[in-house]
Amino acid sequence: MTALRAHAPRMARADRVAMILDAAHDAFTQGGFEQTSVAAIAARIAVVEGTIYKYFDSKRDLLLAVLARWYRRLLEDGEALCTPDGNPVDTMAGLIRLHLQAIHDEPLLCHLMFREFRGAGDYEGSTLHQLNRRYTGLLTRVIRDGMDDGSFRAQLPVALLRDTIYGAIEHHSWHYLSGRGALDVEPTAAALMDLLLQGIGTSRPAAPH
Template sequence: MSTSSSSAASAEPKKLSARRQRRAAEILDVAQACFLEKGFDGTAVSEIAQRAGIAEGLVFSYYATKRDLLHAVLASMYGPLIRDLEEGCQRMRGLRATLRFIIWRHLRVFLETPRMARLILHEVRSGPEYFSSGLHDLHVRYTQPLLDTLNEAIRNGELAADLPLEMVRSSVYGTIEHLMWPVLYSRRTIDLETTADQLTELLLSGLSAVGCLAHKAGNEPTTGASIDLRLQRIEAMLEQLPAANAGE
């Protein structure tokens, strides 16, 4: 079993009786409320136990550490998001519509569950144990629909075969995180529909402007230098998005 699989398994109760399953769910509910309210460092396991009406040692009979408990809480919150995203993408048709839905759905996470977003960005992904926690695997699955959409567009001839998919994924999600940072930590807000439209158009326009949209007639092979230029142009266009929304 891999390290990530072992760690992920440690954050989940194993083959519990119905009574213990209910208790585990109660602990998760209370822990979720505490973590979202006070953050990871600000929450003590003793407080979780007190709110749940149980002894502190009983919490550790389900989860070995407070970090395991946090990961289990976030995994339970990630699941519905992943299902909603995957089901939504299945209903979409075409590159533009699917890309806009992915961007729109991710923006909603920041707007509707800002405390969860802060937990993930600040107290999970910034830690060295993130890549072996199992949550990294969930995040990869969460962002997979974007890669699937780009790959389908490549197969359909809408995008060039040499498109650097991982860099595009980083550009999309990195831009959204940068854009939404003031929303998480200040009173700034955005218009969801307008922002989703703008980011979708910026991305597609950037790909098109640098010649990444392949025409049915076919394209000549591109060099590594041309790919670097494309990425620079895409990133430059995406970085304009926060400034475009500054007045909202």
Template sequence: MSVAPEKRSFVRLPREKRMRDIEKAARMVFSQHGFDAAPVNEIAAEAGISEGSIYKFYTNKRDLLHTVLRTWYLGMIDDFKAKLEGIEGTRARIHIVIWQHLKSIKESPDLCRLFYSEVRNAPDYYSTELYDMNREYTRVLMGILAKGMAEGDIRTDTSPALVRDVIFGGIEHHVTAYLMNRGDFDYEVVAQQLSRLVFCGIAADKPEPRQDLDRLIERLEQVTDRLDQKSSEGG
């Protein structure tokens, strides 16, 4: 006997709503498996949709990842600027930047790892919206450094780009174990230590007691004494 052809049926949703569903599912699956190991069909299943539909909204798997990370990054930038509002003083502002960055990492380790491992190392990163957003993020710190140099808090021979890289690169390395589920960190403590290291490393006008200089002076005095004596004897 012939089986009646089952009529497929499905729900049609407005584009925006459906995309939010997919991105929510994608965020889960990417967080759990990482990018490569995340099967698109699992994202589709999680979103209650067929695999093919994903490609109606996103050009490819990577585009979907970027979309997820963009919404996350937007929130981060907002938090970042809000926290900095009204803070005065170069050192305090650098501390906030470090503190807030560490806090964001602590709160979203999975997305953070995806950003570090999948986005930033990609060959086309520089033509990415996420790159622009990252620039906007780090530009805040660059502004603080420029102002600090103009106001005499920071040595004028400092390289702002290097300071930026030391801060964000240092943080990235320091939280790696945490991102890999192999350790933890206290962002209050680390922020304190790092901002001190950085600020002391770039601060202007420091007291200069030099031990070697003291020793030299002492010796010069001794020798001069001898010469002095000699010249008296001879004269």
């Protein structure tokens, strides 16, 4: 009598998606977006290419999902820093350090984020855009909290200060993101906080006319 072949149990959808995202993350960060095929991602987890398309419409959709998962984790870490009784100065320093550490730990993923999505025509209003607004909104809230409790000067241009902080971090990190040079998280975070809190002038200059 022929023995019946045992079938492996079907994988839950969430587990299958997580496996695909793990494989896609590794493939995109190791080989780049353009050079990576969906077939190559499927081969990493020993499934056929069609299995990937059951869950994701395209390779770009798959990259979006990888980036969104990373952003959600980053957002969770940022929210954990923003406790109701936290000191705004310490919280701002923590958020700056968190952003620098994220770039340090995932340079190729951040490079893809900045190059592939943020300047694209479909970025505005996308899931990734909404996550970015929530994430940068943490810093906006901390700035306002600091203005309210006297930690920061009153009537600061909140949006400009937020953009100055994230813009400085990303500009400073660009060589590292491009595979050139290093990124020292702690000294960079400390230097940026010192600039923010102390300013660059020995006295307040007259406003230009």
